[in-house]
Amino acid sequence: MLPKERRALILEHLNEHEKIDIEHIAQELQVSTMTIRRDLSYLEEKDKVIRTHGGAVLNKPLVNETSFLIKENKNSAQKQLIAQIAASLVQDNSTILLDSGTTTIEIAKLLSNKKNVTVITNDVYIASVLINSEVKVIITGGELQNSVGAIFGSLTESLLKSIHVDICFLGAHAFHPEAGIMAPTFEKAxxxxxxIAAAETTYLVADSSKANEKSTVKVCDFNDINGGLITDYLEEDLHAQLCEKITIIS
Known part of the structure; x- marks a missing residue:
């Protein structure tokens, strides 16, 4: 087998499983471990993989911040499905914390028929969705993140430290079976x-495009989300991995 063909098979394996073990792939391709190490060194030089102890992982880009206009129509059907499930969990006379994001905006759209509900949010777009409703809205103070609509900073943190809510619907830029739940900045994390600390029950609301991805800063582990993960369809292997760590509602 030519080196080019072997390296293509290694990348195919990584695309399917995300990580690779040198001993295992050497046996599978019937070559020496030294040959596989040379292949991985070559692929690392080409920025295709990242070497690890005893193997390698696929070199995938981190998920970074994107503007509201870009996110607004992305995976809209999935976000609306997630929002329907989330809204069904909201009881009358409850206080809800809605994290900034386009999925939580979809949840906000479905809260108008609830009675005596209070929404606390760090998102100006969520506030605008509820402006003509009977929902009581509290906006966290802080600095506005232009083009995104999120509010952040010391004033936001101060308010969150002083409240307690029934449910928090938490967004995520990425979540990964091993890395946990992630955000693009330390401030957002x-x-x-x-x-999470302010809520009696927290649900992670994130569509499957965020699954098996990583961002810059870890927010928490899955066991810190006591309500569960509300998402759409996940691949079978990923679903099984996540089910060991968190309740999945879909």
Whole structure:
């Protein structure tokens, strides 16, 4: 087998399983471990893989912040499905914390028929969705993140430290079976942790495009989300991995 063909098979394996073990792939391709190490070194030089102890992982880009206009229509059907499930969990006379994001905006749209509900949010778009409803809205103070609509900073953190809510619907830029729940900045990760601490029950609301991805800063582990993960369809292997760590509602 030519090196080019072997390396293509290694990348195919990584695309399917995300990580690779040198001993295992050497046996599978019937070559020496030294040959596989050379292949992985070559692929690392090409920025295709990242070497690890005893193997390698696929070099996937981190999920970074995107503007509201870009996110608004992305995976809209999935977000609406998630929102329907989330809204069904909201009882009358409850206080809800809605994290910034386009999925939580869809939840906000479905709260108008609830009685005596209070929404606390760090998102100006969520506030605008509820402006003509009977829902009581409290906006966290802080600095506005232009083009995104999120509010952050010390004032936001101060308010979150002083409240207690029934349910928090938490967004995520990425979640991964091993890395946990992730955010693009330290500031956003800190706010999300405070939201979890402020809530009696927290649900992670994130569509499957965020699954098996990583961002810059870890927010928390899955066992910190006591309500569960509300999402759409996940691949069978990923679903099984996540089910060991968190209740999945879909």
């Amino acid at each position: 800190a706010i999300k942790r405070l939201m």
